[in-house]
Amino acid sequence: MSRQALVMAIPTFIFGGVLVFFLFWNLIISFQNWSLFNPIPSFVGFETYAYLFTRNFFYASLQHTVIFTLGLIAIGDVLGLLLAALLYFIPSNIQRSIYLSIFIYPLAVPPTASALVWLWLFNPQIGIDWILSSLHLPTIPWLVTPTTTYIALVIVEVWAYTGLAVLFYLAAFLSVDRSVIEAARLDGATGMRLLFRILLPNSMSGFIVATALLFLFSFRIFDIPFIMSGSATSPTLMTLVTYIYYLYAYAENFSAAAALATLVAVIAAAVIIPYALLGLKRWVFRK
Amino acid sequence: MVAIRVENLTKYFRKGKNVIKAVDHVTFRVSDGVAFGILGPSGHGKTTFLRLIAGLEVPTDGYIYFDDELVSAPNRVVVEPERRNVAMVFQNWALYPNMTVYDNIAFPLKMAKMSKHEIDKRVREIAEELELTRVLNHYPKELSGGQQQRTALARALVKNPKVLLLDEPFSNLDAALRDSARALVRRIQRERKLTTIIVSHDPADIFSIADIAGVIINGKFAQVGNPSDIYSKPATTIIAALSGDVNLMSAKVIEENAVIANLKIPLPVSEKEVGDEAIIGIRPDEMKLLIEMAQGIQGFVNVGKVKVKVSSYSLGVFRVVVSPVADESIELVAVSDEPIQPGTEAYLYVRKDRIKVFAKDGRLIA
Amino acid sequence: MNSRYIIKVIKYALLQLVVAIFVVLWLIPLYAMLIGGFKTNMAAASTPIFRPPSQISTEAYYFDWFGFGTLIGLEYPMMRQLLITVPVALTSVILGGMGAYYFYVEMERRPWVSNLGFSIISLAAFLPAQTLTIPIIELTSSLGIYQTYWGLAFAYFVFYLPMSALLMSMFLPVVPKYLLESARLDGARDWATFWHVVFPIVLPGFLSTLIFVFLMVWQDFFIPLIIATKPSLYMLPVAARQYVGGYAILYNRSFAAGVITSAIPLVIFAFLGRYFIRGLAALGGGAKGV
Numbered sequence: 001m002s003r004q005a006l007v008m009a010i011p012t013f014i015f016g017g018v019l020v021f022f023l024f025w026n027l028i029i030s031f032q033n034w035s036l037f038n039p040i041p042s043f044v045g046f047e048t049y050a051y052l053f054t055r056n057f058f059y060a061s062l063q064h065t066v067i068f069t070l071g072l073i074a075i076g077d078v079l080g081l082l083l084a085a086l087l088y089f090i091p092s093n094i095q096r097s098i099y100l101s102i103f104i105y106p107l108a109v110p111p112t113a114s115a116l117v118w119l120w121l122f123n124p125q126i127g128i129d130w131i132l133s134s135l136h137l138p139t140i141p142w143l144v145t146p147t148t149t150y151i152a153l154v155i156v157e158v159w160a161y162t163g164l165a166v167l168f169y170l171a172a173f174l175s176v177d178r179s180v181i182e183a184a185r186l187d188g189a190t191g192m193r194l195l196f197r198i199l200l201p202n203s204m205s206g207f208i209v210a211t212a213l214l215f216l217f218s219f220r221i222f223d224i225p226f227i228m229s230g231s232a233t234s235p236t237l238m239t240l241v242t243y244i245y246y247l248y249a250y251a252e253n254f255s256a257a258a259a260l261a262t263l264v265a266v267i268a269a270a271v272i273i274p275y276a277l278l279g280l281k282r283w284v285f286r287k
Numbered sequence: 288m289v290a291i292r293v294e295n296l297t298k299y300f301r302k303g304k305n306v307i308k309a310v311d312h313v314t315f316r317v318s319d320g321v322a323f324g325i326l327g328p329s330g331h332g333k334t335t336f337l338r339l340i341a342g343l344e345v346p347t348d349g350y351i352y353f354d355d356e357l358v359s360a361p362n363r364v365v366v367e368p369e370r371r372n373v374a375m376v377f378q379n380w381a382l383y384p385n386m387t388v389y390d391n392i393a394f395p396l397k398m399a400k401m402s403k404h405e406i407d408k409r410v411r412e413i414a415e416e417l418e419l420t421r422v423l424n425h426y427p428k429e430l431s432g433g434q435q436q437r438t439a440l441a442r443a444l445v446k447n448p449k450v451l452l453l454d455e456p457f458s459n460l461d462a463a464l465r466d467s468a469r470a471l472v473r474r475i476q477r478e479r480k481l482t483t484i485i486v487s488h489d490p491a492d493i494f495s496i497a498d499i500a501g502v503i504i505n506g507k508f509a510q511v512g513n514p515s516d517i518y519s520k521p522a523t524t525i526i527a528a529l530s531g532d533v534n535l536m537s538a539k540v541i542e543e544n545a546v547i548a549n550l551k552i553p554l555p556v557s558e559k560e561v562g563d564e565a566i567i568g569i570r571p572d573e574m575k576l577l578i579e580m581a582q583g584i585q586g587f588v589n590v591g592k593v594k595v596k597v598s599s600y601s602l603g604v605f606r607v608v609v610s611p612v613a614d615e616s617i618e619l620v621a622v623s624d625e626p627i628q629p630g631t632e633a634y635l636y637v638r639k640d641r642i643k644v645f646a647k648d649g650r651l652i653a
Numbered sequence: 654m655n656s657r658y659i660i661k662v663i664k665y666a667l668l669q670l671v672v673a674i675f676v677v678l679w680l681i682p683l684y685a686m687l688i689g690g691f692k693t694n695m696a697a698a699s700t701p702i703f704r705p706p707s708q709i710s711t712e713a714y715y716f717d718w719f720g721f722g723t724l725i726g727l728e729y730p731m732m733r734q735l736l737i738t739v740p741v742a743l744t745s746v747i748l749g750g751m752g753a754y755y756f757y758v759e760m761e762r763r764p765w766v767s768n769l770g771f772s773i774i775s776l777a778a779f780l781p782a783q784t785l786t787i788p789i790i791e792l793t794s795s796l797g798i799y800q801t802y803w804g805l806a807f808a809y810f811v812f813y814l815p816m817s818a819l820l821m822s823m824f825l826p827v828v829p830k831y832l833l834e835s836a837r838l839d840g841a842r843d844w845a846t847f848w849h850v851v852f853p854i855v856l857p858g859f860l861s862t863l864i865f866v867f868l869m870v871w872q873d874f875f876i877p878l879i880i881a882t883k884p885s886l887y888m889l890p891v892a893a894r895q896y897v898g899g900y901a902i903l904y905n906r907s908f909a910a911g912v913i914t915s916a917i918p919l920v921i922f923a924f925l926g927r928y929f930i931r932g933l934a935a936l937g938g939g940a941k942g943v
Contacts, residue, residue, distance in 0.1 A: 004843035005755040012752025015814045016773040019780075022788035022811070029787060086672050101926050102676050105683070108922040108929060110872035112890040113911035116897055117682045120689075120702060120904045130701040159679065167930065168937050191664065209937040220781035223874040227894055241783040245875075248786050261784040268780050276775030277768060279938050280823065343834050368837045381835035385853035394849070398840035442839070 023265060029258035036252035048255045058260070060235055061243040064150070065219065068239060071154040072161060072218040073211055079158065080165020080210055081203075085195050087166065088173045100170065104163035111160075111223035118156050119143075119228055143228075149236045156224055161217050165210040172206030173199050212275045219268060240264050289353045289449040289482050291317040291340060296349035298335050298506075309335035311506035312349070317499075320480035322473075324497025324514065326490060326529055332506040333486040337452050340484060341375050342368035353449065374443035375452040379459060380435050382427040388414075388438050389423040395446040413441045417471070433464045437471070444475065451476070453485040457492055462602065469495040490530045494518070502526050518570075519641060524649040527568045534619045535645075538567045545644070548614035550591035550635065555642055556653040565652070568643035574621040575636040576607060587636040593619070595631045609635065686915070689908030690714065697905035713909035717896060725884050727913050730892035734871065735917075737802060737888070741809045742867040749817025750825075750859060754847055756818075757825045758833060774822070777815030778936070782875050785811070790879055800883055808876045817866050823935040824858025825851070857928070858935075864925050865932025868918050889914055 030048055034041030052058050083103060090096045106114065121127040122142035129139035142152045176199060184198050222241050229237035232246045241264060247257035298310040309332045317323045325333045338344040340351060342364050351359035358366040383391050389410060396406040414420045417437040427435055436456065443451060453472070457465045473496045476483050485496050493500045494514045501511040510522040514530075521527035524535055538545035538552065545552040545567050552567055575587060576595075593609040596618065600606070605623045610616070612632065619635075627633065644652045685702050692700070693710040720726025752774075760767030789808050790799065798804035828851050836846040852859065877888035896902055896910035922929055 003755075003759065005751075005758055005847075008751035008843060008847065009755035011748040011810075012755070012774070012814060012818045015810050016770070016777065016818075018811055019777050019785075019815065020773060022785045022792075025788040025791075026785065083672075083675060086668060086675075089668055090672065097927075099672060099676055101922070101930070102679050104930060104933070105919070105922055105926075106679070107933065108868050108872075108918045108926075109683075110874070110890055110893075110914045110918060112872070112874050112893045113686065113914045114682065116893065116907045116911045117686045117689075119898055120907055121682065121685060123702075123904075126701040126904070131703060159682065164933070164937075167934060171934065171937075205938075213937060216779045220779070220783075222781065222783060223872075223890070226874075227897060231894075241781045244783045244786060245878075254787055258787050261786065265780060265784040268784070269776060272775050272779045273772050276771055280775065280819070281768070281771050341834075341838060343837070368834075369840050369842060371838075373838060375835070375838050377831050377835060379831065381829075381831045383832065383835075383850055385850075394836075394841070395839035398845060446839070 023262075026258045026261050026265070029255055030262045032255045034255040034258075041255065044255075048259045052256050052259050055256075057235060057238060057243055057246070061238040061240050064225075064236075064238060065240045067150055068153055068157060068221070068225075069215060069218040071150075072157045073214045075154065075158050076162045076165045076214045077207070077210055080162050081169050083162070083166045084169035084173060084206075085199070087170055088199070089191070100163075100166065103166045106160040107163060111221075112227065114156065114160065115224045115227035118152075118224070122152050146236050153225060153228070153237060156228075157218060157221065160224075161214060164213050164217065168210045168213070169203055169206040172203035175205075176202045209279065212271060212279070215271055216268070216275075219264075219271075288319050288480055290319045291450065291482060291484075292352040293340075294350045294352075296336075296339060296351060297347045298332075298339060298344060299347045308332075308506045310339065313506070313508060315501070315508065315511075317482060317484060319482055321499060322476050322481075322483040322485065322497045324493035324500040325484065325486045325503055326493050326500055326517075327488065327503035328529065329488055332503050333488075334454055336503065337375070337454055337484060337486050340450070341373050341452055342366065342371055371450075372446070372448050373450045373452060374446065374448035375454065376436075376439045376443050376456045378455040380427075380439035382435060382438055382442075384427055387424050387426055388419060388430070388434075391427070391438055392419075392441045392445050395442065399446065409445055410441075413445045417441050432460050433468065436460060436468060440472070440475070444479075449482065451481050451483040453483065453487075455487050455489075455492075456485070457487070458489065465491070466495075472496055488529075490514075490518070493530075502529055504529075520651065521568075521643065522651050524566055524568060524645050527643065527645075531570055532572075532620065533568050533570050533643075535566055535568050536617065536619070538565050539563065540565055548591075548611035548617055550593075550611050552590050552637065552642060553588060553639070554644060554653075555639075556644065561644060561652055562646065564647055566645040566647065566649070568645060569619075569637055569641065571606065571620045571622040573638040573641040574619075576609065576621050576623045576627065576633045577636060578627070578631065578633050580634050581636075584636055586638055586640065588639050590635050590637050592632055593635045595627045595629050595633060597629060598623075598626045600626070609633070686908045686911045689905055690912045691909075692905040694903055694905065697903035702904065713903075713905035714913070716906055717909045717913060724895050725887055725892050727889065727892055727910065730887045730889045731913065733802075733886070734889035737805060737809075738867060738870045741806050741813065742863060742870050745810060745814045745817040745866055745870075746821070746859065746863045749814050749819075750821040750852075750855075750862070751847065752814075752818040753821035753825050754843070754851060756822055757828075758843070771819075771822075774815035774819040777812050778819045780812075782812060782873075786879060789876075793880060800881060800886060804880050805877065805888070808880055809870055809873070812876075813866055813870055816869070817862055820862040820865065820932055820935045821855070821858065823938070824855050824862065827858065828854045857931075860925075861928040861932040861935065864921060864928040865935075868921065868929060871918055 031043055031045060032041035033044045033048060087096050087099055124139065124141060132139050141148050143149050180198065184194055220241060225237040225239050226232050226242050232238065232242045240260065244257050244260050244264065247253050247260060293313060293315045296310055296313045300307040300309055325336060327333045335344060339346055339359065342359060345364050346359050346361055348361045350357060358371060383394065392410045392413065393406050396409060414423055417440060419434065419437055419441060422430060422434055430438065457468050460468055469492060476496065485492060487493055497514055499511065500514040500517055501508040502517065504525060510517055510526050517526065517530050521530055527533045536547050538547045540558055540561050540563055543554050543558050545554055545565055554561060580589065592612045594612050595607055595609050597608040598605060605626050607621050607623050607627055609619050609621055646652055688705050689702060690713055691709045692706040693708060693712060696706055718726050718728050756767060756770060793799040793804040793807060798807060832850055833846060836850045841849065872890065874890040877891045881888050893910045893914045896907050898907055
C-alpha cells in the first residue's frame with residue numbers, strides 16, 4: 001500500500017537516521033587513536049578508553065557531574081514538590097498561572113544570558129554577598145573554593161530547572177479527580193492532610209517525570225558551566241560534557257573525545273529509552 | 288449500485304496471547320440495491336465486518352468482491368478505501384470539527400477535484416433534501432444531534448457512492464428522534480436503490496431499514512433472512528433476545544402443554560418432539576392482559592392468571608411486569624393499552640401462532 | 654469574630670507570603686539583568702548590582718550593539734540569529750509534524766518499528782549535543798557546509814527535527830482515528846488529510862511545539878559554538894559570551910548583552926508563554942490540566 005505519509009515522513013527518517021549514524025561513527029572513532037598527534041588514525045581497540053580512565057579530568061568531571069545531577073534532583077524534586085503544593089492551594093487560577101510562569105521563565109532565558117548574570121551575582125563585592133553583608137550575615141566566597149563553586153552551580157541549576165518539577169507535580173495534583181478531592185473535603189481533610197493523604201500518593205507520575213527530566217536536563221547542562229568556568233578552562237566546573245568539548249578543542253584528542261562522548265551517550269540512553277518507551281509512548285498510543 | 292460478495296471472510300485480532308475471531312469464515316452476498324442489516328451484540332464482529340467492506344481492515348483470510356471486481360484478499364487490500372467509492376456513516380458521525388456543514392459535505396467532492404460550480408450545486412441539492420440548508424454555515428458543534436447525523440448522511444451521499452455503510456447510526460440520537468431518522472434513511476435507500484449495509488444492536492434499526500438481516504454471533508452469521516422471520520422464528524434463544532424484547536421461561540412439558548407455575552401454554556407441536564422440558568419464548572407485543580375473561584379473542588389463547596407487579600410507560604405503550612399467581616418469583620413483561628394498578632389480577636392471553644418453543648440448549652423446535 | 658475564620662485568613666496570608674518570597678527569589682536575576690543594563694559605566698563601576706540606577710542610560714546597549722575593537726557587536730549576530738532560527742524552527746516543526754503523523758497512522762501494526770522510531774526521536778530530543786561533536790563537524794566539513802548557514806541548519810535539524818516529531822507525537826492523539834478514516838473514505842490521501850483535517854485540529858499543539866522549538870534553537874549555544882566559529886559568522890549566544898566580564902567589561906555591559914540575547918525569548922514567553930509551557934509539558938507526557 002503506497003502511502004503518501006511515508007514520503008512525508010522521509011525528512012524525519014533522514015535526520016533520525018543521521019543521528020544513529022553519528023552515534024556509530026562516534027563509536028568507531030573511539031576505537032581509534034585519532035588526535036592532533038595522530039592525524040591518520042589507526043584502530044587501537046579499547047586503548048583510548050583506557051587512556052581516558054587514567055586522566056584526572058575524567059574523574060573530576062565525573063565527580064562534578066554526579067554532584068550537580070544529584071544536587072539538582074534532590075533539591076529540585078523536594079523544592080518542586082513544595083512549590084507545587086503551595087501553588088495548588090492558591091485559589092485564583094490567574095495567580096497560579098502567573099506564579100507558575102515565573103518559576104518556568106528561566107527555561108526560556110538563553111543560558112548564555114543566565115551565565116552572564118549569575119557570574120556577576122556571585123561577585124564578592126557587588127552581588128549577592130552585598131545583600132548578605134548589608135544584613136550583617138556572613139558573606140560566601142562564591143566561585144573561590146571548590147565547594148562554594150559547586151554550591152553556586154547547583155543554585156543556578158535549581159533556579160533554572162526547578163520549574164520543571166513544579167510543572168509536573170502541579171499537573172499531577174490537578175489531575176486528581178475532583179470528586180475524590182471533594183469527598184475528602186467533606187470528610188474534613190484540608191491543607192496538609194489533603195496533601196499527604198490524597199495528593200502525594202497520586203503524584204507518582206509527577207515524581208517519575210520530574211526526576212527523569214531533572215536528570216536529563218542536568219546531565220546535559222553545558223552552557224552555564226562552560227561560560228562560568230571561562231570557556232572550560234577552569235577544571236572546577238568541568239562536567240562530563242564540557243570535558244568532551246575540552247578534549248576536542250583544547251587537547252585535540254579526538255578519539256578520546258569520541259570515547260567520552262560514547263560513554264555519555266550510553267548513560268543518557270539508559271535513562272532516555274526506558275522513559276520514552278514506558279512514559280511517553282504509552283501516552284501516544286493508548287486507545 | 289453494486290453487489291457485494293464475500294467469500295470465506297475472516298478477521299482475527301491478536302491481543303497479547305489471545306486471538307479474537309472477529310469475523311469467522313463468513314460467506315455471503317448482498318445483491319445490488321438491497322439493504323442488508325447486521326444485528327448482534329457488541330464486540331461480536333458487526334463493526335469489523337463493516338470495516339472490512341470499507342477497506343479499513345485487512346482480511347486475515349477470504350475475499351471481498353464488488354460486482355466482479357476483487358477489492359480485498361487475504362492480507363491484502365487490493366482496492367484502497369479511497370478508491371472504493373464507499374460511503375460510511377460512523378457511530379459518532381465523524382464530522383470534521385474545523386469545517387462548516389457546507390465544507391463537510393463538500394469535502395469528498397473537493398477530494399474528487401470537482402469544479403466549484405458543480406460542488407456547490409450538489410451540496411445545495413442534498414442539503415435541501417436533508418433539510419440542512421439553514422445550517423450550511425454552521426459548525427458541527429453548533430448543531431443538534433439530528434442535524435449532525437443528517438450532515439454525516441449528506442456527506443456520505445453527496446458523492447453518489449456505490450455502497451452505503453451505516454455503523455450504529457442512530458445510537459447517539461435521542462430516542463424520540465430515532466423514528467424519523469430511520470424513516471429518512473429508509474426513504475433515501477429505497478429511492479436511490481443504494482446497496483446498503485446497516486449494523487446495529489438495536490433491532491428496531493434493522494426492522495425499519497433492512498430487506499434482509501443477519502445475526503452475527505462470535506463472528507459468524509447465526510441466522511439470515513427476512514427481518515420479520517427472524518423476529519417471529521428466531522433460531523435460538525439468543526437470537527430471540529437480540530432481535531427484540533422477549534420473555535424466555537423454563538417450562539415443564541405436561542400433556543401437550545408447557546407449564547410454568549399456573550400458566551398452561553398449548554404446544555404448537557406434539558409433546559414427543561419437545562421432551563420433558565423446554566424454554567418458551569413470547570414477546571411482550573404477542574401478549575394481552577385482560578382484567579375480565581373475554582369470550583374468545585381471535586388468535587389468542589388464555590394461558591392463566593397473573594398478578595401485576597409494576598406498570599410503566601415507554602415509547603407510547605404501557606409495559607407491565609406480571610407474575611403467575613402461583614409463583615411470584617417468575618416475571619414476565621407484557622404490553623397493555625392502559626395502565627394497570629400493581630396488585631391487580633388479570634388474565635394473560637397469548638398469540639397462538641407466536642408461541643416459540645426452544646429446547647433446553649436454546650435451539651428452536653417450533 | 655469566629656476563631657476558625659481567623660485561622661483560615663492567617664493560613665491564606667501565610668501561603669501567599671511564602672509563595673511571594675519564592676517568586677521574588679526567582680525574579681532576582683531578571684531584575685538584576687533589566688536594571689543593570691540601564692546603568693551608566695560609572696554606576697556599574699561603583700554601585701552594587703541590586704541598587705536601581707539613579708539615572709537611566711543606554712550607553713551599555715550602545716556599546717554592546719556596535720562592539721568595540723575586537724569585541725564583536727551584537728547587531729549582526731542578532732540578525733543572523735533571527736534569520737536562521739525562524740526558518741529552522743518552522744521547517745522542523747512542519748516536517749517533524751509530518752513524521753509524527755506517519756507514526757500515528759502507520760505504527761500500530763508494527764510495534765517494534767514504532768518502538769525503534771520513538772526511541773530515536775527521544776534520543777535526539779534529550780541526548781546532549783556534545784556527544785556528537787566530532788561526527789557533526791566531520792560531516793559538515795566533508796559536505797563543504799562547515800562554517801556556513803547550511804551547516805548550522807543541518808546541525809540544528811539533526812536534533813530539533815526529531816524533537817519536533819516527538820512533541821507533535823504527543824499532540825496528535827487529539828485527532829481521533831475515526832476522523833482520519835472518514836477522510837480516507839472521502840477520497841483524501843495523506844497529504845490532503847494532513848492539511849485539511851489534522852492540521853486545523855492540532856493547531857494549538859503545533860503552536861506549542863513551534864514556540865518551544867523556536868526558544869530552544871534560539872538559546873542553543875553549543876551548535877553555533879562548534880560550527881560558526883568565525884567571528885563573521887558569530888551567532889547571538891556565542892557573540893554574547895564575549896561580554897561575560899573581566900577586563901574592560903563592566904556589569905552594565907554584561908547585563909545589556911543578557912537583555913539583548915533574552916529580549917525576544919522573554920517577550921515571546923510573556924505573550925505566548927502558555928504555549929511554551931504546553932510544549933514543555935509534552936516532554937513529560939502531556940501533563941494535562943496545567
